[in-house]
Every structure is written in C-alpha cells, then in structure tokens.
Amino acid sequence: MTNTEIPRKTIYRLSIFQRCLQRLKENKVETVSSEALAKAAGVKPTQLRKDLTHFGQFGTRGLGYNVSGLSSAIAGVLGSSRLQPVILVGVGNLGSALLRYGGFQKEGFEIVAAFDSLPVPARAKGLKTALMKATDLTRFIRRQNIKMAILTVPALHAQEVVNEMVAAGIQAILNFSPVVLEVPKNIIVNNVDLAMELENLSYFIR
Amino acid sequence: MTNTEIPRKTIYRLSIFQRCLQRLKENKVETVSSEALAKAAGVKPTQLRKDLTHFGQFGTRGLGYNVSGLSSAIAGVLGSSRLQPVILVGVGNLGSALLRYGGFQKEGFEIVAAFDSLPVPARAKGLKTALMKATDLTRFIRRQNIKMAILTVPALHAQEVVNEMVAAGIQAILNFSPVVLEVPKNIIVNNVDLAMELENLSYFIR
Structure with missing residues (x-):
C-alpha cells in the first residue's frame, strides 16, 4: 500500500x-x-x-x-516517532514569532535553521535558532537533506522561494504566505492563513 | 437567506x-x-x-x-469591511508570538486586549496590546460586546475558558489549543494546530 x-x-x-x-x-x-x-x-x-x-x-x-x-x-504510521528537521524561511513578524513559539519541538519537529534575505533582522535578536542568509538556502537543504520547510515570506516572494526550495529537494511545505503556491504534483503544501481564519469566523457572528 | x-x-x-x-x-x-x-x-x-x-x-x-x-x-458578504474587535486569551509562547505578529490588523481585526492568569508574563514585556487579568475576562467581553476570541491557553484549561467566554457572549473562537472543544450549536470554532499541520506533512515525505 x-x-x-x-x-x-x-x-x-x-x-x-x-x-x-x-x-x-x-x-x-x-x-x-x-x-x-x-x-x-x-x-x-x-x-x-x-x-x-x-x-x-x-x-x-x-x-x-x-x-x-x-x-x-x-x-x-505518521512517522512522528523520530525527530524531523525543518527549516523556516522568512524571519519577519510571523516567522520570528513562530521561532519563539517552541511548540514544534515537543511534537517531534526541530527547526534547524531559519533563513532571511537580510543578514540578521533586529526582530530576530535573541533567538536560539541558527539564522542564515537566503543565499545559503539551496546549499543547506542539499547538504543537510532537509525535506520540510515552513514558509513565512511576504506573498510577493513566496513562489520564487518555493521554486528554489523544491529544486533543492524540499518535499513538504507549511505555507503561511497568503498566496496559492504552484508546485509539482509530488510536492505537498499545507496552507495556514491566520487572517483568513478570522475572516471566516467573522462571517458567522453577524 | x-x-x-x-x-x-x-x-x-x-x-x-x-x-x-x-x-x-x-x-x-x-x-x-x-x-x-x-x-x-x-x-x-x-x-x-x-x-x-x-x-x-x-x-x-x-x-x-x-x-x-x-x-x-x-x-x-464576509463582514470584513469594518474593523472587528478580537480578544486573545493565553499569553504563553504562542499567544505572545501572535500578539507580536501584527498581521491581523491589516486584515481588519484588532486584538483589543489579551488575558492571562498571571498578571504580566515576562514574555509579554514590550507588547502594545492591553494585558488584563483572567478574572476580568467575563466583564470585559460583556462591557465591550466582544464576539470573537483567539484561544492560546494550554489544552488542560481550554474547555473551562471556552465555557466562560461563551457564557459571556463570545460567538466565534479561533482555537490554537490542541483539544476538541465542546460548544453550543450556535457557536463557531475554527481550529489551528500548527504541530498537527507539520505532522500531517511529515507523513507524505517518506
């Protein structure tokens, strides 16, 4: 099966x-x-x-x-019995918030590195995760054989980052960017749009 | 209709x-x-x-x-043309991360107050949102006529907090606690479980 x-x-x-x-x-x-x-x-x-x-x-x-x-x-069955390395791309407000969250590790996911186009954003000061330059993204994914990524870049850059990650070997993406990503059939994307969740709720309270 | x-x-x-x-x-x-x-x-x-x-x-x-x-x-149709007041309950790692996020306001939702059982958690230092004691929750919801809440308390306390909020008038809940909430039929709950989203992805990458 x-x-x-x-x-x-x-x-x-x-x-x-x-x-x-x-x-x-x-x-x-x-x-x-x-x-x-x-x-x-x-x-x-x-x-x-x-x-x-x-x-x-x-x-x-x-x-x-x-x-x-x-x-x-x-x-x-879920493959959650071993620690799974994950990268995060886009250390903006939401990205740094998720890095601070810390709730993933408990569930078997370790964010091994975070990437941003700026060297070290001020908002990321004090984080324990290794912060790396976006230009190192492809090499890191290949060398460390990373399969999963959390995407928290602005909508405008989401697709190009995804194309690069997929070419380097990423197979599964947790996407927080409010955009519908185009990926090859064998790549899986789960979308989380927090503002959309609120918008959806707001419809039902009138 | x-x-x-x-x-x-x-x-x-x-x-x-x-x-x-x-x-x-x-x-x-x-x-x-x-x-x-x-x-x-x-x-x-x-x-x-x-x-x-x-x-x-x-x-x-x-x-x-x-x-x-x-x-x-x-x-x-969505009712998103006016600013909707929202409260957040549970200023832990995820709660304070979401308060720092700031992406909700842009989409028409204003987090008007955050509640925690501790007076002012250290991790919430520097936040702009008004932090209030959990004992003020019911009164605040009633006085300000709040209809929407973001729930980021530990699973153990989620149901009791929900019972209190619903009794006070909350109609829609964005739930980040990893627990299935029991609510009356006319109350709507959207669940976001970030670790579960990763777990779900991890199944597909083997």
Missing part, C-alpha cells in the same frame, strides 16, 4: 486521535472504547473505525483500544 | 478569492476572467461561479469580473 492511497483527511484525523491518546496516557488511562475516543476527537465512531482499518487491525471487540499500543502504531 | 444556508467551504473560498482580488488591485488590474481568478485561487472556474451565485449576480459574460466591484461585494 502506498502513501497516496490513504485519504488526506484520514491522515489529519490520525493526528487528532493521537492528541487524544496522548492526553489519555497523561491521565494514566490504559484502554479506551471507540465511542469514547471518537467523541473526544469530535468524529463519529464509524469514522474512527474506518480510518484505523487503513493501517491494520486495532482493538478488541468489547474491550476497546489499548491506549499506548494504538498511540505507538499511529506514531509509526 | 440566512448565514447558515451557505456552505462553510464557500465562505472559506470567498476569503481566498478576496486575497487574489486584493493582489490584482495592487497590480492595477481592473477586470479578470472567471478562468484567471479561479486559477489564481486554485479552484475550478465552475466552483468559483457556483460560489458566487450564493450572493448574487457578478460579472458580465465575455467581459469577466470588475475587480474592485467584486472585492467590495465579497467584503460586504
């Missing part, structure tokens, strides 16, 4: 199930019914069971799922 | 169309074909035309859309 046969939404939901399982583990819960896990994840039990069948047989009828067993299995 | 009849995905796409129209305006483009606008937004032309029919008749056959006219119409 190749990766592409599994629906993207299933992969997303696996991450949600994993968050719920982690909280159960923290609370020393050892087994969980599919109904309880589905409710915590905000999906229907049939959806949970269907998602898990993509990866094998989990759980025992009438007993539910072993929490740490299912969690390990999902970590294996 | 009530708000709830329009699919949520249509509302999302309107925001994307709006981004594209704004760039066209910046580039002094006056009219755009549905094919070109759809391509820039990463959707099919039939989808674009169908989305717009929810709100009225736009464009002239053979001539395309008037860029600033369509942009104004979408702003009216």
